Amino acid sequence: MHRPVLLALFSLCVSSQLNFADNAVIKVERAWIQAVPQVSDTTAAYMRIINLSGSPLKLTSASSPAAKTVEPMITTRKTQGGQEIMGMQSVNELVIPAGGSLELKPGGDHLMIMGLNVHPREGELIKLTLRFAPGDQKFDLEVPVSKEEPK
Amino acid sequence: MSETISDPGPDLKPIVSPAGMNWRLLIVAVALALALLVSFLATRYSAYRNVQENFYGQALVPAKEAFDFRLVDQNGKPFRLSQLHGKAVLFSFGFTHCPNVCPTTLSDLAKVYRALPEAVRQKVQVLFVSVDPRRDQPAVMQKYVPYFDESFIGLTGTEPQIAEAAKAYGAFYEISRNDGENPDNYSVNHSALTYLITPSGKWKLIYNFDQLHDAKNMVRDIEQVLAES
Numbered sequence: 001m002h003r004p005v006l007l008a009l010f011s012l013c014v015s016s017q018l019n020f021a022d023n024a025v026i027k028v029e030r031a032w033i034q035a036v037p038q039v040s041d042t043t044a045a046y047m048r049i050i051n052l053s054g055s056p057l058k059l060t061s062a063s064s065p066a067a068k069t070v071e072p073m074i075t076t077r078k079t080q081g082g083q084e085i086m087g088m089q090s091v092n093e094l095v096i097p098a099g100g101s102l103e104l105k106p107g108g109d110h111l112m113i114m115g116l117n118v119h120p121r122e123g124e125l126i127k128l129t130l131r132f133a134p135g136d137q138k139f140d141l142e143v144p145v146s147k148e149e150p151k
Numbered sequence: 152m153s154e155t156i157s158d159p160g161p162d163l164k165p166i167v168s169p170a171g172m173n174w175r176l177l178i179v180a181v182a183l184a185l186a187l188l189v190s191f192l193a194t195r196y197s198a199y200r201n202v203q204e205n206f207y208g209q210a211l212v213p214a215k216e217a218f219d220f221r222l223v224d225q226n227g228k229p230f231r232l233s234q235l236h237g238k239a240v241l242f243s244f245g246f247t248h249c250p251n252v253c254p255t256t257l258s259d260l261a262k263v264y265r266a267l268p269e270a271v272r273q274k275v276q277v278l279f280v281s282v283d284p285r286r287d288q289p290a291v292m293q294k295y296v297p298y299f300d301e302s303f304i305g306l307t308g309t310e311p312q313i314a315e316a317a318k319a320y321g322a323f324y325e326i327s328r329n330d331g332e333n334p335d336n337y338s339v340n341h342s343a344l345t346y347l348i349t350p351s352g353k354w355k356l357i358y359n360f361d362q363l364h365d366a367k368n369m370v371r372d373i374e375q376v377l378a379e380s
Contacts, residue, residue, distance in 0.1 A: 034254045037298035039291055042250040075251060076340070084359060085323050086252050087340030106255035107360050113250065147299075148258045 058093040068115025207368035208356035218319030222308040225293035246283035257299040259363035282324035
């Protein structure tokens with residue numbers, strides 16, 4: 001296959017845009033879901049969400065037909081006895097500044113996917129719906145499952 | 152009256168008085184002590200410099216005797232760290248219901264492991280120790296840990312066994328509940344460090360979560376630890 005075709009196919013998978021009245025408001029890049037063993041019913045989705053609008057947006061919730069719940073989470077880091085303790089906390093919203101972006105990445109903010117009802121296999125695409133405020137803006141995307149962050 | 156030449160006179164007195172002799176001895180002793188001190192400091196300093204300059208991970212100086220934990224492996228068999236004598240061991244604490252930190256740690260370690268030359272891989276073992284024995288039974292560890300690399304071994308154990316192992320490496324964990332409805336619905340906050348044990352059983356290096364991502368530097372550390380032993 002020619003390289004441009006591959007690139008186009010690749011960007012189809014990892015980059016999507018949400019348009020309101022023909023103006024792109026949200027762009028999602030480099031989205032991926034961590035492949036986990038079948039025994040595990042939790043995983044996480046990572047991506048870069050770009051806010052192309054002139055006002056802040058909030059990622060308030062997410063859902064997927066593949067799982068019971070998908071929740072925006074932050075990773076907490078505190079130092080105790082000289083060692084860094086990592087934990088996570090569910091949050092009501094993650095803010096994407098006007099004209100800025102939100103990075104969801106391993107060891108940082110992420111979408112926790114809980115109660116998987118189908119096991120996401122490496123290479124598969126999982127449907128994900130993101131919801132943004134203000135308003136209840138829905139954003140659908142298909143996210144590839146990968147064992148590690150795609151290059 | 153002239154002096155007789157047979158008179159021993161003051162010239163034949165010992166040149167150095169007994170008190171002077173002590174001074175010489177003292178100077179020699181002090182010089183020797185100084186020389187010893189300088190050579191000792193130089194050795195320590197070069198060891199310090201060596202560690203500071205060459206290891207990517209945070210080094211324990213001097214390396215500590217690694218605690219020989221008693222746990223249970225993914226096949227349900229007793230497992231002690233000392234079984235791996237002769238191999239470099241990388242291990243971290245975590246739990247299988249962990250969506251973010253643990254899969255990332257294990258997939259980073261898998262990448263590091265695969266980046267090692269085949270011959271070196273034979274001398275390296277990666278372990279993943281559960282801090283959630285309630286949910287992480289050996290059978291669960293068996294299905295979880297080798298997924299990231301088939302050579303990786305998952306360990307669990309009784310609560311006291313795990314607490315003892317965690318304490319020995321300064322690791323911390325605590326159950327965190329978001330809702331009280333389901334007793335199985337909880338998360339575990341934990342220190343996300345990876346420890347490197349030398350083939351002779353010394354705890355030598357510590358890596359934080361973010362460091363594992365740099366496979367090139369991890370490989371360099373592992374090869375250096377193996378070369379030194």
